[in-house]
Each structure stands twice: as C-alpha cells, then as structure tokens.
Amino acid sequence: MKAAIIFGSASDTPGMRKAADVLREFRVDFSAHILSAHRVPELLTETLKKLETEGVEVIIAGAGLAAHLPGVIAGQTLIPVIGVPLTSGGLGGLDALLSIVQMPKPIPVACVGVDNAANAAYLACEILSIKYPEMKEKLAAFRVKMKADFANSGGVEL
Numbered sequence: 348m349k350a351a352i353i354f355g356s357a358s359d360t361p362g363m364r365k366a367a368d369v370l371r372e373f374r375v376d377f378s379a380h381i382l383s384a385h386r387v388p389e390l391l392t393e394t395l396k397k398l399e400t401e402g403v404e405v406i407i408a409g410a411g412l413a414a415h416l417p418g419v420i421a422g423q424t425l426i427p428v429i430g431v432p433l434t435s436g437g438l439g440g441l442d443a444l445l446s447i448v449q450m451p452k453p454i455p456v457a458c459v460g461v462d463n464a465a466n467a468a469y470l471a472c473e474i475l476s477i478k479y480p481e482m483k484e485k486l487a488a489f490r491v492k493m494k495a496d497f498a499n500s501g502g503v504e505l
C-alpha cells in the first residue's frame with residue numbers, strides 16, 4: 348500500500364503534515380516531496396517516474412496560490428491525484444481552490460476543501476481500500492469508533 352505526498356514549497360509543510368498524520372494512523376507507506384511545477388519542472392517529472400516505478404498508488408498534492416501542481420502531476424501519470432488547496436497569500440485559499448477544482452477534462456484531479464489535507468488522506472485510504480481488504484476493515488472500524496465517540500461526547504452547556 349503506497350502513497351506519495353507532494354507539495355509546492357517548504358512553507359506548505361505545516362498544512363500538509365495533517366495528511367501524513369492520517370496516512371501513518373492507517374499504516375500507509377508513503378514518501379513526501381517538496382516539488383514545484385514551475386520552479387523545478389524537470390525534477391517533478393523525474394520524481395513522478397520514480398514514484399510510478401516504486402508502485403505508488405495514490406498521490407496527494409498540495410499547493411497554494413496558482414496551485415497548478417496537482418494538475419501538472421495528473422497530466423503526467425495515471426496514478427489518481429487528490430489536490431489540497433492551501434491558504435497562501437491574500438485570497439484565503441480561494442485562488443488555489445479554483446485552480447485545482449477547475450481542472451479541464453480529460454485530466455481529473457480530486458479536490459478537498461481549503462487546508463483540509465486530512466480529508467485528502469482519508470480519501471486516499473478509501474481509494475486504497477478498493478484493492479486492500481485490510482484497509483476497508485480499518486476504515487469501517489474507524490467509522491464505528493468515530494460515531495461512538497461523537498454520540499458519547501455528551502450534552503452541551505449553553
């Protein structure tokens with residue numbers, strides 16, 4: 348079970364750590380890479396070839412501002428790409444959200460909410476669960492616990 352996390356700048360690290368935390372929780376083997384579609388395009392292409400050779404099955408790609416990174420990755424591989432729009436600069440992540448969610452056909456990028464790298468990782472686990480029954484079991488157990496925790500969280504004082 349292999350995933351990769353790629354993001355555009357060291358400044359994206361705190362936001363993308365949430366994806367790593369979830370992948371670790373679900374015992375998904377992953378590598379993480381700071382790569383930029385405009386600063387180091389050749390290195391990005393080389394790395395994608397390497398990830399394909401290593402058998403990576405899903406890629407989580409985070410970027411802020413123009414956020415073309417997930418789309419540029421998706422254009423170079425058949426590995427499913429989940430984009431994470433990140434807050435960076437003055438537009439609160441709306442720029443990145445629109446860049447990622449508006450990928451032109453026929454190159455899809457799945458897109459989660461702004462700064463929601465955790466959800467990208469949960470979706471990656473669901474994609475992996477199509478092939479790996481043990482992941483399906485882990486996700487089912489996780490949902491049962493999540494529901495119980497929510498239901499048991501008790502009343503609220505207003």
Ligand code: RP5
Nearest residue numbers: 355356358359410411412435
């Ligand atoms: C994007 O530009 C990165 O994903 C980052 O969110 C944003 C700013 O990058 P830095 O100028 O902080 O390197 O490419």
